[in-house]
Amino acid sequence: MQPDPGDPAVAAVGAPLRVADVAIFYGERSGGIRTYLEAKAAFAARTRAFEHHLVVPGREGKGDAHRHEQRSLRLAASNGYRLPLGGSGLEATLRMLRPDVVLLHDPYWTPRHASSVAHELGAAVVAVHHSSASLHAAGLPGPQGVYAHALRRWYRRAYGDVDAVMSVVDTEIDARRPATLRLRLGLDPAFAPRPEVKRGDHVLYVGRISREKGLRELLEAAAASVEPWSLVLLGTGPARDALRDRARQLGLGDRIRFDPYVHDRDALARAYAGARCVALPGAHETFGLAALEAAACGAPVVTADVTPSATLCEEFVETFAAGNAADLLRAIEQARRRTPDLRAAAALASRHDWDALLRAELDDMWNLVGRRSSQALTTLEMSGA
DSSP states (O other), X not given: OOOXXXXXXXXXXXXXXXXXEEOSOOOTTOOHHHHHHHHHHHHHHHHOSEEEEEEEEESTTOBOSSEEEEEEEEOSSSSSOEEEOOSXXXXXXXXXXXXXXXXXXXXXXXXXHHHHHHHHTTOEEEEEOOSOHHHHHHTSSSOXXXXXXXXXXXXXXXXXXXXXXXXXXXXXXXXXXXXXXXXXOOBOTTOSOOTTSOOOSOEEEESOOSGGGOHHHHHHHHHHOSSOOOEEEESOOTTHHHHHHHHHHTTOGGGEEEEOOOOOHHHHHHHHHTSSEEEEOOSOOSSOHHHHHHHHTTOOEEEETTOGGGGTSGGGEEEEOTTOHHHHHHHHXXXXXXXXXXXXXXXXXXXXXXXXXXXXHHHHHHHHHHHHHHHHHHHHHHHTO
């Protein structure tokens, strides 16, 4: 939907729409958030359908006209994540940019203050719910129930002043408000069938090597398998050493291999296509983009029955009961017997083109700005101004 020049919202903000994405978890080796933001920035630069700005922790003064890095500290044992030093730089950047829409991609970077500043500037604010309290709690040692309760209280305060919540999952339990906007995640053109790649016999995991990703259950499934297939874990993260120890305890020996993170999408697509199947064993995935990427490359996929992307992977997916290593093994054994349909994989890839998804998101942003503008005009009229 193109903006109507006669619409009061368009007259108020002008065209194109100015959008600012604010994200802490934009690391050098991070997953879905970085993929989404890079696709969005590339789409805006290529089409000029809107003016895009990315605000992230980094080195103060670094970046360019559309990427604004804020003073921060690098975190150890992470995927390149950085911790911003306060919110003053974020506030100054928002005041400089004067965006029409601000999307907050986590609830940790002074969200209530950022929302207040954005509203003062006349912008609409969207909380983008990429993760969940249960996912973060699962990544911490100790009483997960206590952590989840505390995190939900934090989410509810952080999301209290925003104009909308965007997500692919139910946000009521964490935020006590529904997601009224759909978070759309697409596929890079690199993720497509690779008929020239020989399919191996190994099971592949791609993602962060951390305790909340279900990798202990994946090791248990491998150890319980009658067939001695090999397991490749592709990624980085704080649980690598602990998983190596656990693999030795389970007698996996030479059956398991830890490979480094692959940033190049063409190389990653070839890795997907070369696996017998791709497993995402986590019980708390808030989308599971790797499952969709793998399916588009023609690889059979195994993921938990609660993973949102499972419904999009169609005939390529085998699901299992989240947290159940025995059922995970059953799903892996079934996926390993599958023969990939490369024509269906190509059709799946074409249905998740980033351009179409981002145009739909832009429509949502225009509608949100229009509603906020109408509400502001109504308030002015009622006040007699």
